[in-house]
Amino acid sequence: MDIELRHIHKHFGPVHANNDISFTVKGGRIVGVLGENGAGKSTLMKILSGYQPADSGDILLDGVRAAYHRPEAAIAAGIGMLQQDPLDIPAFTVLENLVYGQPGGLFLSRKNAQKQLGDLCGRFGFALDADAPIVSLSIGQRQQLEIVRLLALGIKTLILDEPTTGISAEQKDILFDALRKLSKNEGMSVLLVSHKLEDVIALCDEVVVLRAGKLVGDAQMPVTKAELVRLMFGQELAPQTRAQVPLGQTVVSFDKVTLRGKRVTVENFALDIRAGEVIGLAGLDGSGQELIARACAGLIKPQHGTIRIAGKNMAGKPYRDFLRSGVAFGAAGRLEEGLIAGLTLTEHIALTSSDEALVNWPRARDLTETQLKLYNVRGRSTDTIERLSGGNQQRVLMALLPQKPVLLALEQPTRGLDVDSARWIWQQLLARRASGTAILFTSPDLDELVAYSDRILVLYAGKVYEIADAGATTIDELGHLIGGDFQKAAP
Amino acid sequence: MSKNRTWFQVVFAVAPIIVSLAITSALILTVNADPIAVFQSEWNGAFRSPTVFAGVINFWMPLALCSMGLIVTFTAGLWNIGVEGQIGMGAVFATWAALFVTLPQPAQIALEIALGFLGGALWGALVGFLKTQLGVHEIFGGVALNSLANVITIYLVTGPWSPPGGASKQSTAPFVTNALLPQISADFPVSLLMLILTFAAIIGVILILRGTRWGLQLKATGKNARSALLLGVPTTRSAISALMVCGGLAGIAGAFRVLFVYQSLRTLVSGGIGFLALLVVLLVAVRALWAPLIALIFALFLGGSTRLKIELGLDESLVGVLQGLIVLLVLLASGLRQRLSERDSGRGDLAGRPYEQPISAEQQEAVPHE
Numbered sequence: 001m002d003i004e005l006r007h008i009h010k011h012f013g014p015v016h017a018n019n020d021i022s023f024t025v026k027g028g029r030i031v032g033v034l035g036e037n038g039a040g041k042s043t044l045m046k047i048l049s050g051y052q053p054a055d056s057g058d059i060l061l062d063g064v065r066a067a068y069h070r071p072e073a074a075i076a077a078g079i080g081m082l083q084q085d086p087l088d089i090p091a092f093t094v095l096e097n098l099v100y101g102q103p104g105g106l107f108l109s110r111k112n113a114q115k116q117l118g119d120l121c122g123r124f125g126f127a128l129d130a131d132a133p134i135v136s137l138s139i140g141q142r143q144q145l146e147i148v149r150l151l152a153l154g155i156k157t158l159i160l161d162e163p164t165t166g167i168s169a170e171q172k173d174i175l176f177d178a179l180r181k182l183s184k185n186e187g188m189s190v191l192l193v194s195h196k197l198e199d200v201i202a203l204c205d206e207v208v209v210l211r212a213g214k215l216v217g218d219a220q221m222p223v224t225k226a227e228l229v230r231l232m233f234g235q236e237l238a239p240q241t242r243a244q245v246p247l248g249q250t251v252v253s254f255d256k257v258t259l260r261g262k263r264v265t266v267e268n269f270a271l272d273i274r275a276g277e278v279i280g281l282a283g284l285d286g287s288g289q290e291l292i293a294r295a296c297a298g299l300i301k302p303q304h305g306t307i308r309i310a311g312k313n314m315a316g317k318p319y320r321d322f323l324r325s326g327v328a329f330g331a332a333g334r335l336e337e338g339l340i341a342g343l344t345l346t347e348h349i350a351l352t353s354s355d356e357a358l359v360n361w362p363r364a365r366d367l368t369e370t371q372l373k374l375y376n377v378r379g380r381s382t383d384t385i386e387r388l389s390g391g392n393q394q395r396v397l398m399a400l401l402p403q404k405p406v407l408l409a410l411e412q413p414t415r416g417l418d419v420d421s422a423r424w425i426w427q428q429l430l431a432r433r434a435s436g437t438a439i440l441f442t443s444p445d446l447d448e449l450v451a452y453s454d455r456i457l458v459l460y461a462g463k464v465y466e467i468a469d470a471g472a473t474t475i476d477e478l479g480h481l482i483g484g485d486f487q488k489a490a491p
Numbered sequence: 492m493s494k495n496r497t498w499f500q501v502v503f504a505v506a507p508i509i510v511s512l513a514i515t516s517a518l519i520l521t522v523n524a525d526p527i528a529v530f531q532s533e534w535n536g537a538f539r540s541p542t543v544f545a546g547v548i549n550f551w552m553p554l555a556l557c558s559m560g561l562i563v564t565f566t567a568g569l570w571n572i573g574v575e576g577q578i579g580m581g582a583v584f585a586t587w588a589a590l591f592v593t594l595p596q597p598a599q600i601a602l603e604i605a606l607g608f609l610g611g612a613l614w615g616a617l618v619g620f621l622k623t624q625l626g627v628h629e630i631f632g633g634v635a636l637n638s639l640a641n642v643i644t645i646y647l648v649t650g651p652w653s654p655p656g657g658a659s660k661q662s663t664a665p666f667v668t669n670a671l672l673p674q675i676s677a678d679f680p681v682s683l684l685m686l687i688l689t690f691a692a693i694i695g696v697i698l699i700l701r702g703t704r705w706g707l708q709l710k711a712t713g714k715n716a717r718s719a720l721l722l723g724v725p726t727t728r729s730a731i732s733a734l735m736v737c738g739g740l741a742g743i744a745g746a747f748r749v750l751f752v753y754q755s756l757r758t759l760v761s762g763g764i765g766f767l768a769l770l771v772v773l774l775v776a777v778r779a780l781w782a783p784l785i786a787l788i789f790a791l792f793l794g795g796s797t798r799l800k801i802e803l804g805l806d807e808s809l810v811g812v813l814q815g816l817i818v819l820l821v822l823l824a825s826g827l828r829q830r831l832s833e834r835d836s837g838r839g840d841l842a843g844r845p846y847e848q849p850i851s852a853e854q855q856e857a858v859p860h861e
Contacts, residue, residue, distance in 0.1 A: 323723055337721055342714040350704075351711055352722050357704055400722065 001027050001062055001078055001156035001189055003048070008057035010043050017043040018054070019213040025157075030183050030190040032200040034232050035210035036418035037391035038378075041193050044210070045159050048191070049081035050074030080150035081159040084416070088134050088142055095130040098149050113152075120148045124178035135263070139285040140171030147178065158182065159191045162416070164199050166285045166444040169479030176203050195418050196445075197225045207231075233420060247454075248275030251406050251438050252296060252327070257305030257315070259291040264462040266291050269305070271457070273407060273438045280453030280470065281442040282482050287459040289442045290332075296409040296440055297329035298322030309406065326406030332415055332442075334393050338400075341386040345372070345379060345396060352400050371399045376424070391421035398428050408432065410441040414448060426452055446478045460484040503828045507820035515813045529809070537794040541679045547794035548681050549752060550764075551787050552689045553578070553744030557768035558782040559696040560737030565777045566700060567733035568713030573618045573633025574741045575765035576640035577611040581742025582749045583644060584610030586663065586756040589670035589749070590652060596669050600684065603670065604746055611742020612735040614640060619731035629734070645758050652756065662757035672751040682751050692740055697779045709733050741765060774821050789814070 003025045010018040017040045025031050035041045047054045050071045059066050061077060068074050071081075088097045099113045114130055121128050126144040134142065143163060150158065158179075164172050180203070182188040194200055200207060201222065209217040209231045217231045252273040259266045266288040273279060281289035294300040295307060298319045307315045309325045319329075331337035340348065349371060350364035368381040375395045379388045385396065394417060401408065413429065414422035430452075433439055443449050449456055453470040458481040465486050467473050516526035537547050557574055564571040571577075585607040592602060614636060621627035647663075654664035674680040700706040711719040712729040720726045744764065749756050767789060775781035792810050 319720060320723065320725065329721060331721065335718075336715075337717050340711050340715040340718045340722075343711060347707060347710070348722075351707055351719075351724065355704070358702055359704055359707055361702075 001187070002060075003079075003157055003189055004060040004063070005044075005048070006058040006060065008044065008047060008059075009055045010040075010047060010052075011055055012043075016213050018047070021057070021210070021213075021215045023208050023215060023218065025189045025191060027156075027187040027189050028183050029205045030179060030192060030203055032204035032207040033191055033193045033210065034197075034200065034207055034228065036232060037416070037421050038212075038389040039210040039418075040213040041210055042161070045081065045161065045191070045193055048074070049079055049159055050077075051081075075150070075153050075155060078154065078156035079159070080153065080155035080157070082143065082146050082150065082161065082163060084161045084163075084165065088145060090134045092134060093130065094128050094132050094134070094137070094145055097134060097145060098152060102153065116152050117148060120151055124181065125174050126178070138167070138171070139165075140167035140175070143167065143171075143175065144178075151182075156187075157189045157191070159193070161193045162195065163192070164194065164196060165415075168284055168483040169476070170483055172199075179203060195416075195422075197228050197419075198447075200228065201225060229419070232418075245276040245434055247277050248436055251275050251310060253306075253308045254292075254295075255306045255308070257295065257307060258303040259288070259295050259300055260303050261286075261288065261291045261300075264288045264291070266459070266462045266464070269464060273440060275406075275436045275438055276433055278433060278439045278441070278452055278454045280449040280456040281440065281459065282446070282449050282456055282478060283442075283459035284482055285444065287482070288462040288464075289457075289459045290411060292457075292459075293409045293411055293440060293442050294329070296322075296407060297327050299329065326402070328401050328405040328408050330397060330401065330408065330410040330413060332411035334390070334397055335386060338397050339385045339393055342384055344382055344384050345377075346381045348385060348396065348400060375399045375428075390416045391418065394421065394425060398425060404432070404435055405437055407438045407440060410439065412443055413441055414443070414445070422448070446475045446482075450475060450478065458482055458486075460486065499828070499831075503824045507824045508817060511813060511816035511820050514816055515809070518812065519809070533792065533810070537791040543794060545679050545681045547787075547790045548686070550793060551783075551790035552682075552685050553747055553764050554768055554771065554786045554790060555689050555783045556692055556740045556744040556747075557737075557765055558771045558786050559692045559779070560740035561768055561772040562696055562777060562779045562782055563700070563709065563740075564733050564737045565772055566706070566713050567709040567729055568716065569622075569629050569730060569733060571615070571618065571633060571734060571737050572630050572769065573614065573636045573734075574737065574768060575761050575763075576633065576637035577614045577738040577741035578745035578748070578761040578765050579637075579640035579644055580614040580738075581607035581611035581745030582756060582760045583640070583647065583745075584742065585746035586647075586652070586666075586749050589666045590663065593669070599670055600672060600750075603750055604684075604688070604743060607742045607746025608739040609742065611745060612739035614742070615734035615736075615738020616731055618738075619734040623727045623730055641758070644756065644760065648756060648758055662753065662755040665755045666750070670750065671754055672747065674751075682747065685747050685751065688743060692743075693779075693783050700779060705729075705732070770818060774818065776825060 005024070006022050008018050008021040009016070019040075021040075021044060033041050033045070043052075046052045048059065050068045050073055053069045061079075066077050068077055074080070089100070092100065095110065095113055095117060098117055099110075102113075117128065117130055120126070121144075124144075124147075126141075126148065128137075128141060128145055128148070134145075137145070147158070160179075163175060167175070179190055179192075183190050192200065192204060204221050206220050207218060207223070207228065208215060209219075211232070219227070219231065250272045254269055254271040257266070257269045259269065263286050269292065271279075271292075281292060283289045291300055295302055298314060298317055298321065302315050305315065306313045309322070309327060312325070314322060314325065335341050343351075346361070346365050346368045349368040350359050350361070353364065353367055354360075365381055371377075372379065372381065375398060377388070377392050377395045377399070379392050379396075385393060388396065394414070408429070410429075414425050417425065429439055441452075450470055450473060456467040456470045456473065456478070458465040458467065458478070460482065461484065463486070465481060467478075467481075512530070519526040519529055538544055557578065561571060561574060585603040588599070588603045588606050592599065594602060617636060618629050618632045621632040622629045648661070652663045654662075672682040672684055675683050700709070708719070708724045708729050711722070711724050712726045716726045716730075719729075745760060748760050748762070748764075753760065768786070771782055771786050771789060775785050792814060
């Protein structure tokens, strides 16, 4: 299906999120949509997939003007979107998730659905068990289910938002093969929103680039990574260097720790974290890495074993005791765990900056202004936090973290951030590391793990494999390790 | 845009009241009465004499106290349905002092009021303990403790504290004058002390929520307890202390009901004031400044309703109909306003919303604690 966007405009208050965007996607083509955080990519994709209407402008599908304002109407028109977080219903099985959105009568036909599932999985090499509950699936499998679901609804255009985050190398290959088959053999048009330029280079036929709400460039592939970066930022980024920091004493140590999660258990885990050390936790979503990060901050109680901070056993103590001992935690879901929607930036700063019984509002406001400048946040002190873009929220979260913690335990510190914002966050983190802070972080992004870790722990189903020298590993090796292939790695 | 917005706010505040008056008028017309006369009688009813107006004030004070307490708990994200029981326990504690302690009057009354506060605060703390330590949702805990407070009152009134000679067993013996709150005058029977306490509570709650760290922590806990905890807010302490403050204010309201209105302890001492206060706070969308005003309007309506029957031969439940309509329409209007303003600010997309209809923060997940 051909899609033509004509002069799309969208305002959010004073922000012109989409400013006169026009381009065409031909059937059978895979188009990458690039741009830094806040460039307007998500807004445009939401307009295209019916989640929100444009202020003005037209969408033409195969030359016919389309008007739809709801996702189900967009799907009926042939456009489906694969969200970054799969939109399945955890309590349902695979088959139930497949059929719930399908039009039809009161009674669902299991047999038809089962046949449909089998056909589609067979065509793309997906391995999905019809009766498996969603909670037992990996992110990659849930994504496959979502694609099958959309295809069963008869879509002719597929939009994908960051589809390779949190899936293994093998699952990525399967996904890319499926997308190529869909576009080349079946004439489907595919739009890929991604910050991972490698993925864009590997998959796309062409790219369009947005900056500050405007379409600023397009290119036919192949194009080098450097050129893509120049298109996105208007300049090339200097390679980030990482100064060597001498490691200090052990600050946090795990001994014979057992952590039980909903899906995995990490058993008999031992780890010494030294001052100034950066430890990356790799693994597919739910492999146990988040258990370790959270146990570091006292958010999960270990079943057995000791967690010592500065020599003192803290296992079983509440979170606030860990916080007082100098461990700070940053969660992956910023607005769920970390920031408070409905509170202004000043209120956030006031909440964390002092202990006095009366809030000194003028001083809190001044401090907020200073912090906003220091952390380069685009936002006003009177804005509520949810009005900021994801990248700016992450910057605020950085500003709220204690200045010199003993250990920073971070879940996906650059989740959803563009290259530039991600580098900026790491600059801040490395600066704290230089003053002796140890950093433990999880990431679904293998590049990030290799680039910033001193050591990497790979988790698979609760088992741990240690890469003692992160500098000596490769993305490829890590990709196999997170898939559980511990044998392949050199001992 | 900003001029537009003010206009928008005013329309949404006034429209539901006008519409509910219109619907009530239509209802009155169907029974062949004159709506204008009804509303006139309503209005005049509340102001017809200083004594009647004093009744309005005496109803308003405990209602306003409970409303201010609920402002505190709602700020902390808690549905303190247990406010009824907290009124009851305040009344029970104050009654103990009124029956069994004899002190010079100022000390006597100070002790009674303090015990009223304590009784309510303890009952509130219990809700908080159940919630934060045992994971019992505050609504269920509150409902259970309401019943329990009721049972305790019935037991005391019919058992150990029943008046000598048995009497009717509906209430304790009347308190001695020394134990009662004095009234301003026989023509205007209002407790000055209670009036002062009520205004102090209104101003105090407004100031505390605006200017103190505790207030800010409550707000943070209420908006997102998980994030608040991670930012270092003692969320358990926030929740329990909010419930204690609300319980304490409700306890004072309960003490007032027994020490002034009934002059004895009886069953169902709150008379539904706690639930009415919940309604008030929901209607004003937890805006502290508006709560006492709306509480006054409710008190005026209820004060005037008794005249309806006498003057126009209409049932006083008509006021209930009008009240119910206002509640319904105000809630509808606030839902509508939310939808429109979301569309305005570009947050009307479905991405962040699990349901097609807007949901309130209260419907979201239960609050986690340390």
